Structure formats: C-alpha cells, structure tokens
Amino acid sequence: MENIIQPKILKGFRDFLPEAEIQRALLQEKLVSAFRSYGFVPIDTPVLEYSEILLRKSNGETEKQVFRFEDNGGRDVALRFDLTVPFARFVAEHKEELYFPFKRYHIAKVWRGEKPQAGRYREFVQCDFDMVGTDSAASDFEILSLMKTSLAAIGVENITIKINHRGIFNAFLARLGLSEKSEDVLRIVDKLAKIGEDEVINQLNEITEDNTKSSDIIKFISDSQDFDSTLSMIGEMAGPEAEPCVKRMREIRSMMKAAGIESTYVLDPSITRGLDYYTGVVYETFLNDLPSIGSVCSGGRYDNLAGLYMKDKISGVGASIGLDRLIAGLEQLGISGKKGSFVDVEIFCQDSSLASEYQSLAQKLRERGINVEVFPENKKIGQQYAVTDKKGIKWGILMSAQEAEQKKFTLKNLETRQMFSDVDADKAAEIIRG
C-alpha cells in the first residue's frame, strides 16, 4: 500500500467550502448584475504573464511579493499581482479592436506572497471596474454612482464615499512651491487617519522646512464644511491653476444632485490615494457602522493608463472593491446574509424501489423552475433530514409506494413542519414559489 500524503494547502491560500463559496458566488452575481446595468462588459486575461510586462514599473516591495519563476521554455514569467497592470497591457495590445469609451469589469484572482496574517491572503479576488478613453465629468460620476449602486446591490447601503481631486491638491502644492516634494507630502497626508494630526505636522515640517506651509497643508486637508463650501475654500487656497479641476468637481456634484444621491458623497481634501498614478478625482468608501476596517472601494482618475506599452495617452477612471475585506466587514456587522442554498426542495428516499419515480418527479419540478435535490440512497430518514437541514433547504418531499401509484406525494415545510398531502408537481411548484 502506498503511503498516505497528508492533505494540506499552502500557507496564505484557502479552500472555499460550499457555504462560503455560495456566499461569494451570490455577492459576485449581484455585483456583476450592477456592472452590467451600467453597460460595463467583462474581459479576461491570463493568470500568468511575462515578468517584464507585469513588473516593469513595480517597486522593490511588489517584486519581492510576486510569484515569479522560469517556465519549462525558459521564459521569465509571473502570476499577476493585480488586475490593473494586465488591463493596461490589454488595452495597449487590443486598442484597435476595442470601442472607446471602453468600460470593463474584471473579477478575478491575484497572487501576492505577503506574510499571511488576519485578513491577508496570498491568493485573493479583486473586483475592478474602469472606464477608459474618455475624460469627462459624466464618466467620473458614473464610476462614483456605480460604486454606490454595486455596494447597495450586496446589501451595503450605509456608506460614505469620500472624494477629492488630485489636481486641486497639486495646484495648491505648486502654489506653496512644493511641487517637487508632492509625492512625499501625499504619502504623509495619506496617513492622517492612521497617525493623527500632530505626527502629520511633524513629518510635514521635515519636508517643507516651513511651519507656515505645514499648517497651510493641515488647514487644506482638515476642511470639513459641506461639499460646496469646502470646494470653494480649497479652490481658493489652490488658486487659479486649479480652476478647471474645481469646475469638474462642480459638474460631478451637480450630477449627484440630479440623481438624488448626493448625501452619500463627502468632499474630503485629505483623501489623496498616495499613488503617483492618479491625476484627477480620487475616492475611498467607508462603512458608516465599521469605518475601522478602512476603505472597501477605492480608485480615481488617471491620465496615462498604458504608457508603458504604447505612445498614445489613454485617460480613464476606475475603482476596485476589496471583496475579502468587505466580506469580513459584513460578517462583523452580521449582514452577511443567511445560510444560502440554491435548492428549493429535497426529495427524500423512503423506498429505494421508487428511485425512478423520485427522479422523474425531480425532472417535472425542475421543468417548473424549482431546484430539486434527490436523496440518492435509502438511508435512515432521520439522517436524510439532518443532512438536508444542514444544507439549509426549506422544503422536503415524501412519497410512499401508495402515493406514487396515485402520482401524488406529501410536501413538507421543513422549517414550520407544515404538511401538504396529496399534491402533484404543479401544486407543489405553486406552494414552493409562495
């Protein structure tokens, strides 16, 4: 006899058992449905790409985390670590085949060899949606609106989306003579919520070498009036260079009002999304009941998506939902939904000589739109009930030889124990549908 190999998976990787996978599938289906309702289309790209393509612009930190190897043909390849880089490569490679403005969603796995810890995995799902080839208030708004709609679709309604405009911030820094240091300033400002105002001032002083500038920056990012007043104020602080950006924000705001969804959005000048990459609006999304888990959906506008792979500049705007973080948050809030089952009714096996009748009834019910499971063996009925209960199935069917002859059976609500005798497939389908 061969030795048994201990079944185990790699650290930081996960199996999804049916209950968790059903929940994940339902969430994804609802998100997909929201994306489609806005005209976003799916694409897919390979899991494995040339390392040169994926890593060209990465910093050392990313590179260390990537699953990278030489394939059997001697090629230097890597598993994708996000969906943005492959999307940029995709747009550059297929620009002649796509119709712009191009709106895509992509829900797929990515891999990073991070140190596994609570809520951090080496294999996880990203959910990105972007609209590229257009630079307009309408497209900025559309992403912002879809963020709200898609989260609402999965039951996450009590949120605040904080937005800002990088162009206004950059104009403001230019006015302070800090353009050269803007990346450093952004990195510090981005930590405001984490490290507090005093520490931000300390770190800013080191960069600016000027207390007045530091306190101006603090004043800029701390503003917390209503949307329109804040916009006017930061617009003034940033000066005339910021005027087109302020105008863009006004247009976006006006669309929010027209759609009656303006209360979800807050203008927060401290939101900068550290990345060098963004150039226009930027945003983060917080659960009002659980802000501590951080942003569950973030993104912004960039003006050069695929610059590494093509000469044309393609502007775009997009967002990414952190599905794992969001699911963890929903569980903490107790709104992760009830135990899900796709099965409406279980046909119990009372008498194995009736196996054909059970199968035939199952088929009739399926033709009537009912999802049916047939218990395939004549186990003790108590055991059959127990398994069915664990699966969260609401209805059961019992059929004796005598009932089978009459082409009738008994339908039972397994939650309330209510029984319906002498029903046929039509009647049962009607009762199950409620």
Add this chain to the structure above:
Amino acid sequence: MENIIQPKILKGFRDFLPEAEIQRALLQEKLVSAFRSYGFVPIDTPVLEYSEILLRKSNGETEKQVFRFEDNGGRDVALRFDLTVPFARFVAEHKEELYFPFKRYHIAKVWRGEKPQAGRYREFVQCDFDMVGTDSAASDFEILSLMKTSLAAIGVENITIKINHRGIFNAFLARLGLSEKSEDVLRIVDKLAKIGEDEVINQLNEITEDNTKSSDIIKFISDSQDFDSTLSMIGEMAGPEAEPCVKRMREIRSMMKAAGIESTYVLDPSITRGLDYYTGVVYETFLNDLPSIGSVCSGGRYDNLAGLYMKDKISGVGASIGLDRLIAGLEQLGISGKKGSFVDVEIFCQDSSLASEYQSLAQKLRERGINVEVFPENKKIGQQYAVTDKKGIKWGILMSAQEAEQKKFTLKNLETRQMFSDVDADKAAEIIRG
C-alpha cells in the same frame, strides 16, 4: 522617456475580449443554473498547490507539462493541471466538514504546458461536476441526466451520450484470462474510433497471442443493437461475475425511461475511458452534427477518489465538460448565439449641458430593471451610433434641451429605426421590455 514595452502575452495563453467573454460568461451562467437545479454546490480551491499533492500519482507526461517552481519560501509548488486531483485532496482534507452524499461543481482554470496547437491552450477552463460518498444507480443516473440537461441549457440538444460499464468489461476480460493485461487491452480498445477495427485486431493479437480472444473482444465491443439487447448480450459474454453491474445498468436504464430521456443514451461497449481510475459506468458525449470533434462531456464512476490522501475509500461519479472544445464546436455549427450585449438601451449625448439629465434618466430606467449605458461625451452623433451598433445594443434614447424640460425624450429602435416620441421612463421601460 522610458522605452515602450511591446504588449504581448505568453504563447498558448489568451485574452478574452468582451464579445468572447460575454459569450463565455453566458454559457457558464446557464451551466451553473443547471447544476444548481440538481442541488450541486460550488467550491473553490487554490490555483497553486504543493507539487507533492498534485503530482504524486501522475505519469511522466503530466509532470513534463506542469507549471512547477520553487516559491520565495523554497516550497516546491505547481499550478493545478486539472480539477480532479485538487477535489480529491479537498474531500480528504475536509471530510468532517462536508455532508455526504456531496455534490459539487467547479468551473475554473487549469494549466498545462502543452505544445500550443489549434484548439489546445496552456490555460483553459474545466467544468467538473461530481457526486461522491454514494454508490447507487440514482447517482449514476443523476450525473447522466445532468449531462443532458446542462448541455441542453446552452443550446446543445442534438447529442448522443454513449455509456458502458467497466465492471462488465473487466469481468469479460477475466473470463478470457486477460485480467493482467486489462490496461493494455483498454488502451487499444479505446482507440477503435481513431485507428479502425483492423488495426485494433492487430494490436490485440500482440497482447492476447490468441486470435479467438481478439475476435471475442472485437465482438464484445462492436455490438450495436438496442440498449437492452446489447446489455443482455455483453452480460452473457461476461458471465455471472458481471451480474451486479448488469443489474446496475438495468436500474439506470429504467430511470432514463421513467424520465422519458432514454433516446439520448446508447450502450456502447467500446467506450472504456482508458484511465485506470474508473471502475463503474463510463460515458462520452458526441454532437450528432459534429462527431468528429470528439467527446464534449465525459466521465464515469470511480471507487476510490481520495486514496492518496486518506484511508477511507470514497466512491463517486462525475463528468467534465470540455468548454473550449464545445465552444469551438458550437462556432463550427453556427449555434454560438448572436452577438451578446447586456445593455438594453444607450442614452446618446446630444448636448453635454444635459449630462445631469442623462444620468438621472439612466438611473430611473435602471430602477425599472433596464440596463442602460450613457454616452459620456458629446462626440458626433454618427460616431456614437457606430459604437453602439458595434456593441449590438438594440435601443437608443435621444433627448434635446426642449424635451428635457418636459421630462420627455425620444426612444429609437436601432434595428428597425422605429421612433417613439414624447415618452417618459415608465413608457420607455414598457416598450423596451416588449
């Protein structure tokens, strides 16, 4: 300026552009819906596993094709090359958490470094469904029935499912004194359709060293009467040892008849599914209009799913749909479906000062269950029409400033060019829904 990197993907890998990905998504959704209607549940497993787990039982051929490497932590890991081995590991690892009989489907990517050629890719999707922890005619039947149902769900109705029972074949070989050589015989017999009867006889003679035995084998596998007569005949040739297997086949046949689907299934004693792994029923599925592309859905019963990873024997039965081959076949047959769009209506941008009104109308329509795309920029209307047409969107909305004031607009059927003037959101939703 940085150098541009030529955007390209690895040989044997594919991008899916929206049109292809929409088609694939729709197929998968229909398959999933069929699986759920039978009570099958989804699971997920990691893309990357320990090589020891994946490759323990593989032959040299598999090993050469696997994407295998050492990760940053020095672990010997590999990308999965099928969904069966991970499923066996999954069942062994989680047996205490699963409810048996356990029915799962898994649609996911696998990787093999095969020589790329027409229809062969290094990254492709497998679609497996299995029912484990039960050995019953009902479960054999359920997989066979689901094969038919799931293919019908994606428009593939004109099929023949050829089935056989490995136990009957094995009993027959034992009677001929060829048990020791059964793997060789199976391998040869499996090639009947490919190499023809004469060559099969030649190869069998080398193995059996007995012309009578070879012609008995040919007689056994060539039988082509109706299901019941063939079953009786091969049962007789196989002798009393085969009796339980013949009985199982009769039970399965009786369920097919009760369900009224018996005409799809043919008993073909030449079907053996070469693999050592199968022990009970085996089957392959052919498109009647395109048998040449080979089986599009195959599988069978095995009596020891997870023997490498646990001591308990778990019996099961399952099938796998070759999605890529099937999609290629559907395209050849011209039944791959029309150009798919998830969008019902495009709101054209006639006047960018109305951008808020367009967005607000889009939202109203979405609330009425209509999928809406808004053209985000004031491009020439001809260009807007052209893009919309390429996307296969059926309806368009035009709204002038004057109409906007009346909260009315014009709905246009982009295929027939029929116009509906002065409609509102309710009326438009009604017309679009038909």
